[in-house]
Amino acid sequence: MKAPARDGRFAERVVEGLDDGGSPERVLIWIERRAGALWAVGRQVNPQHRESDEPRADDYVWEGYELDDCLEVANDALEDDAVVSEDDGADAKVRPFHRDELLAPLEKFFFGR
Numbered sequence: 001m002k003a004p005a006r007d008g009r010f011a012e013r014v015v016e017g018l019d020d021g022g023s024p025e026r027v028l029i030w031i032e033r034r035a036g037a038l039w040a041v042g043r044q045v046n047p048q049h050r051e052s053d054e055p056r057a058d059d060y061v062w063e064g065y066e067l068d069d070c071l072e073v074a075n076d077a078l079e080d081d082a083v084v085s086e087d088d089g090a091d092a093k094v095r096p097f098h099r100d101e102l103l104a105p106l107e108k109f110f111f112g113r
Helices: 068-087 099-111
Strands: 010-016 024-033 038-045 062-063
Touching: 010 068, 010 099, 024 068, 024 099, 038 068, 062 068, 068 099
Parallel strands: none
Antiparallel strands: 010 024, 024 038, 038 062
């Protein structure tokens, strides 16, 4: 399932599953573009229970300059969470992050198109 992007975020995915106790759990994984041409991958567990939508420093799993590395890290995290959810009996079908979905907002940012 794709979640609507927030400011600074180019793409988001949500994995619905169950926690260790069998309660519903939501994992949000996102890719954002930061100042200085820096890409970042974030991951939050049950963000709906937080007091603020703002990510904490420990929510970030990776920062770097290479888009291919960013996609690899984000998709690895997404796959790990999806596999765990499927093993727990949830239907955790989510589509991977793709380069094209990141390039479109990047071009819009730089070129206004």
